[in-house]
Amino acid sequence: MILLIKKDLLIQKRSFLFLFIYGLFLFVLFNNPVFEEMIYIMGMIIGVYFFLITANMEDEKNKSEILLNSLPVSRSCIVLAKYLSVFVYICIGALFLGMAGLIFQLPVIPVTPRLLKATDLLAVIFLISIAVSIYFPLYFRFGASALRLFSVVFFLFFFFVPRWLFELYLAYEETEALLFLKDIIAQSPLLPAVVVLLTSFLLLTCSFLLSQRIYLRKEF
Amino acid sequence: MEQTLEVVNLQKKYTDFTLDNISFSLPRGFIMGFIGPNGAGKSTTIKLIMNLIRKDAGKINVFGLDNTSHEQNIKEKIGFVYDENHYYEELTPIEIRSIIAPFYSRWDDSAYDGFLRSFALPQKKKLKTFSRGMKTKLSLAVALSHGAELVLMDEPTSGLDPVFRREILDILRDLLQDERKSVLFSTHITSDLDRIADYITFINRGNIIFSAERDVILDNYGLVKGNNELLDERTREQFVGIRETSLGFEALTKNIQKARNLLKERAVVERATLEDIMLYTVKGEIK
Known part of the structure; x- marks a missing residue:
């Protein structure tokens, strides 16, 4: 499993450089009050998208499914590795964007974004879990090339979702339902994390089982 | 005689092609040429042996084990060379090793290095700079570096110029002196088998025409x-x-x-x- 994840990282060494440079640009381009709160979430979503799509496209470009399925590794393991690799990409995204964010704290740089927070990670895990739970079964069924346009639009949607959700939150901040929700969170601060992680886990499990079923029947 | 590979009444149906109850076996330590024209069913058979496609009926035993229920154990001891490169073009042979080697418990680094040297393959150049013949040699180096007891080769010489083809065949002949190794070598270029095959299995339109010792066939x-x-x-x-x-x-x-x-x-x-x-x-x- 770890070997397959390592393979997905090795075949896209340039993505690391891209992510770092992209991180720096992101803080400059989106240095405004509208996007500031969401900057890490949006950055990590695009980072994960880039790593994920590059790995899948490389597999497809080299017809490496035949290679992978000729190695002594089970098909379930190949599918599971793809799901777990997403968490590795989230960690890489957090690390690189976190580092970029730290660089911007230097007094010589006029732009000063906020630092990475745990809630950013939580939001990314939740949104990416929804996104890949839909994307992976389609990927294992149709392949990366067939989904190229779909995946761009699909992940762009998730790129802008945090901003829309935030605007929605601001618009309805004083409503009874949201005040009630805020009250509950104030009483048990860990509750959102538990709910988000549990929901993500459930979604990913269902999606994995579906992808596994598709991949076990696939012919190369 | 101990059989490395046994294919019994194997069937696979497509809309326009059927692999029709084919049977043959490859004894341990021998090289079998698997010949037939394009579209005869050679690649389909090899894909079925590798479990890349599902059979409709029949049995495939490799090392005496069912190829689907013991898939991982079997693949640990199979080396494969396909008709085209499936390794990542952006990687170098050294990086390919770092990806492939950990999958095999019997991977031999020194053997791999030795093959790269004797095949004159640059260790630090990306595969995308390699010629087709060099890529085939790399596949051969990987296939022979993990103690494989069965080497499956699906049209490894197709698309190669005569010089490279001869070179690949010479390498094979020299390397496959090991009596534990069996080779199934599929090709439509029958002259490739003149000097290396012990057995010949001939397939045409999804049916086995014959499967016997090469000398017996040529004598008859x-x-x-x-x-x-x-x-x-x-x-x-x-x-x-x-x-x-x-x-x-x-x-x-x-x-x-x-x-x-x-x-x-x-x-x-x-x-x-x-x-x-x-x-x-x-x-x-x-x-």
Whole structure:
């Protein structure tokens, strides 16, 4: 499993450089009050998208499914590795964007974004879990090339979702339902994390089982 | 004799092609040439052995084990060389090793390094800069570096120029002296097998035409050349395929001795090559 994840990282060494440079640009381009709160979430979503799509496209470009399925590794393991690799990409995204964010704290740089927070990670895990739970079964069924346009639009949607959700939150901040929700969170601060992680886990499990079923029947 | 590979009544149906209850076996320590024209079912058979596609019926045993229920154990001991490169073009042979080696418990770094050196493959150049022949050599290096006891080769020489083809075949002949290794070598270029195959399995339109020792096949099949007057119902029955021209005929027989006895000095009867056997069997009557 770890070997397959390592393979997905090795075949896209340039993505690391891209992510770092992209991180720096992101803080400059989106240095405004509208996007500031969401900057890490949006950055990590695009980072994960880039790593994920590059790995899948490389597999497809080299017809490496035949290679992978000729190695002594089970098909379930190949599918599971793809799901777990997403968490590795989230960690890489957090690390690189976190580092970029730290660089911007230097007094010589006029732009000063906020630092990475745990809630950013939580939001990314939740949104990416929804996104890949839909994307992976389609990927294992149709392949990366067939989904190229779909995946761009699909992940762009998730790129802008945090901003829309935030605007929605601001618009309805004083409503009874949201005040009630805020009250509950104030009483048990860990509750959102538990709910988000549990929901993500459930979604990913269902999606994995579906992808596994598709991949076990696939012919190369 | 211990069998490395046993294929029994294997069937796979597609809308336009059926692999029709094929059976053959490869004894341990031997090289089998798997011949047939393009589209005969060679790649389908190899994909079924590798479990890349699902069989509809039949049995495939590798090292005495079912190829689906013991898939991982079996693949640990199979080396594969396909007709095209499936390794990542952006990586170097060294990086390929770092990806592939950990999958095999018996991976041998020094053997891999040795193959790269003897095949004159640059260790630190990306695969995208390699020629087709170099990529085939790399696949061969990987296939032979993890103690594989069965090497499956699906058209490894197709698309290679004669110099590279000869080189690959020489490498194979030298390397496969190990008596534990068995090789299934699929090709439509029958001359590739002249010097290396112990057994020949011939497949055409999804059916096995024969599967036997190469020497037995070449001792039995014959090419008959003579005047068209010799062709009557009785002589035609002896032939698998006939090519007739205004100057005479050329035909393939399965029983060279019988043809010699029948035609005596009236025709020239000589040993057939694998290419003759494949051509006349596939084409039948050529006018």
